[in-house]
Amino acid sequence: MAQKDDLAMIRAISPEHAHAILIYLCDNSRILKKARAYVPRLAIQAPGAVDARKRKAALPLAICVQCGDCFVEEEDRILLDCCYHSGELEMDWDGDFWADHDENCHGPIDTEENREDYPEGFFWTCCDKPGDTLGCREGKHQADRTKSKKGSFLDDFSYAEKDSSDEEADECHKVVPAAVSRHLAPTKKTSDASSSGKQIFGGASTSVENSPPVHGSTTDAPTKLRVGSSLQKPVILE
Numbered sequence: 001m002a003q004k005d006d007l008a009m010i011r012a013i014s015p016e017h018a019h020a021i022l023i024y025l026c027d028n029s030r031i032l033k034k035a036r037a038y039v040p041r042l043a044i045q046a047p048g049a050v051d052a053r054k055r056k057a058a059l060p061l062a063i064c065v066q067c068g069d070c071f072v073e074e075e076d077r078i079l080l081d082c083c084y085h086s087g088e089l090e091m092d093w094d095g096d097f098w099a100d101h102d103e104n105c106h107g108p109i110d111t112e113e114n115r116e117d118y119p120e121g122f123f124w125t126c127c128d129k130p131g132d133t134l135g136c137r138e139g140k141h142q143a144d145r146t147k148s149k150k151g152s153f154l155d156d157f158s159y160a161e162k163d164s165s166d167e168e169a170d171e172c173h174k175v176v177p178a179a180v181s182r183h184l185a186p187t188k189k190t191s192d193a194s195s196s197g198k199q200i201f202g203g204a205s206t207s208v209e210n211s212p213p214v215h216g217s218t219t220d221a222p223t224k225l226r227v228g229s230s231l232q233k234p235v236i237l238e
Helices: 002-012 015-025 029-042 052-058 112-117 154-172 188-195
Strands: 061-063 070-072 082-084 089-091 122-124 137-139 198-201 204-209 224-226
Touching: 029 061, 029 070
Parallel strands: none
Antiparallel strands: 061 070, 082 137, 089 122, 198 204
């Protein structure tokens, strides 16, 4: 909110005050370099304009805070003529650009000044392209820095969060392989089946039943086994 209020105050100052402030700030060589670069770019002259001074005074010119281009702020802009990056500039440690740079002698590499002077030594986090490449996103020009989408990187963060949640879901739904489950302790259901008269034959469940008395016999027939799959030595679960 503080930045928004500060920008509103700057917008409200008179052209004379803005000119005086700019002259004072140009004592900084970097600000002077930027100001000199924009002077010819802001000198926009419309086709058929008789007096360039009147034309420049009538045009509400602005500089896009996303791509740095000059544009007419109050025009009804339909075309997406702003190309910008939604990420940040990060050091390119894998490249050879800084191979001969000794930070003990030449100073630190990861600075805002180097980002402006040597963008090719950095890369954009939104597209992994070198820092001097054209913007990877398209949109409308924006003069209000509080509404700028440059450096927002919103879509990329949402994709990263989605991928992370998917990985967590996969961890929770992993299926134990059959080869491993054979060595696990028997479940309660298996134990109950054993206690109710069922036996395990090589992994197949069998049930024990008493056959009806044989005709002409005074004793019951011996107990018979009904095997589900194969006749193997039974293993009694205790």
